[in-house]
Amino acid sequence: MLEFSEGAPCWVDAMFTDVEGAKAFYGDVLGWTFGEAGSEYGNYTQAYSDGKAVAAVVPPMPGVGAPSQWCLYFASPDAAATAGKITAAGGEVLMGPMQVGTFGTMLIAKEPSGAVFGVWQPGDHKGFEKMGEAGSYAWAEVFTREPDKPDAFLPQVFPYGAQQMDAGDDPAAANMDFKVFSVGGGGGHPVLGRMKMDDDFPADLPPYIQIYFGVPNCDEAVEKTKKHGGKLHFGPMDSPFGRFAAVTDPQGAAFAVIDMSTTVGEMPSFG
Structure with missing residues (x-):
């Protein structure tokens, strides 16, 4: 358990x-x-x-x-x-x-x-019986245009430490405002990301928490999503964490799929 x-x-x-x-x-x-x-x-x-x-x-x-x-x-x-x-x-x-x-x-x-x-x-229901694998919850990120608000709020509610991503020499990440919250202090176990929404996001899209589900093959999951009438919004894209894509199901519920076995690039550093 x-x-x-x-x-x-x-x-x-x-x-x-x-x-x-x-x-x-x-x-x-x-x-x-x-x-x-x-x-x-x-x-x-x-x-x-x-x-x-x-x-x-x-x-x-x-x-x-x-x-x-x-x-x-x-x-x-x-x-x-x-x-x-x-x-x-x-x-x-x-x-x-x-x-x-x-x-x-x-x-x-x-x-x-x-x-x-x-x-x-x-109580009797503890939560996930499987996670971090294909077919289960893998990760989540708060998407917001006002990052200062959740950044101040979350550590007051939960025992979180936080670390800001260092873009380093990666031009693709130069304008990315991304933070990771961990249980057990800044160097603890990462449990949640926070991403600042930029102009690429629709202006009428409210802040939300993006949930990532693990899949054996990201591209196949995207094709199945589209076959059923769902929509692809972003990706598939390679990353150090896995190959992922953001989609919505036919009823409009947003989520992301990630193949954690297919990783590309070096892990970013957090300070």
């Missing part, structure tokens, strides 16, 4: 008006299988990779017209205490804290620049 430190990403889920369509899409693109819908909890349906829980899909709550989007949850030993920190640091608690049977306690919040995230205090 995986253990999650406070502030570490521990789960992802998404609401879809067409849950069966989502299951067909992610089953093909990411190789997921799905469990039985939990009618007691709004038909919450877990997704599995190699028989291990990796995500969940759920229909919208009655009367909620929110767009389909993935939500990343960060682990907390005390969701109520984390809610207090979120508010004190200038964020907004949108829902909860709410106990979900014996599974755990959840809340949904928004950091000051506008990106939405979740917090999960585990």
